Amino acid sequence: MNRSRFWVIADVMTNPATQAEFTELRSFRQQAYELFFKRRDSFFELIDAIIQTPNAHSFAELSLAWACTRKWHSLYKAIAEVSYDKDELDSLCLEQIPNTEVIHFAIDVMSVRRMRSETLTQRLYCHGAKREVGGKAVIIGLPYSIVAFSTMRGSSFAPSVNIRRIKPQEKAVEVAVEQGKLVRLLDAVRDGLASGA
DSSP: OOHHHHHHHHHHHHOHHHHHHHHHHHHHHHHHHHTBOTTHHHHHHHHHHHHHOTTOOSHHHHTTSTTOOSOHHHHHHHHHHOOBOHHHHHHHHHTTSOSSSOOEEEEEEEEEEOTTOTTOTTOEEEEOSSOOBTTBSEEEEEEEEEEEEESSTTOSOOOEEEEEEOOTTSOHHHHHHHHHHHHHHHHHHHHHHHHTO
16 A cells, blocks of 8 residues: 555544544535436546546546556546536535635636647637747636635635636636626525525
8 A cells, every 4th residue: 555545544544633524525425426427437536536646648647546447448438428417516516615604705717728639629719827829828728717715815725616617609707707696596595594594
């Protein structure tokens, strides 16, 4: 067994706070798993492989992660054929926001570079740190609008609770407004539950 994995497991077994967080994470994963349908086992293995090997350059490399029990072509099928209940998954992710503290939200756009993916449809010119287009801070890729939250102002730890790809016909502000409505809806539901409505 990998030495660093051993210490993580040992910490989970002996630290009550870590045990509680681990139990909560396991519960979240199980609830999310139930919202996926076809190819969900391979898809969850793919997610774990991405977490374990963030610098992998191919499905073949991802399939070498210790979480993968399948061959690399199963990962292709997982991406192509997986289906899930999007609305329920959105709700599950938003439910992870604590409701006992002041929460600070941030919405930002992040672009994933796809300069060399010429057959990928819906690529856009996006703002980026690289200078790929005309020597300017512009890249070719796919933009995503991300909602994150933090319980402490100025904290660098801000988990994402909603991510939407911005399509060519959409404006980033429009997508952000829709995401903001989801967060407000969650807030309204919680207020209704707290007041007994």
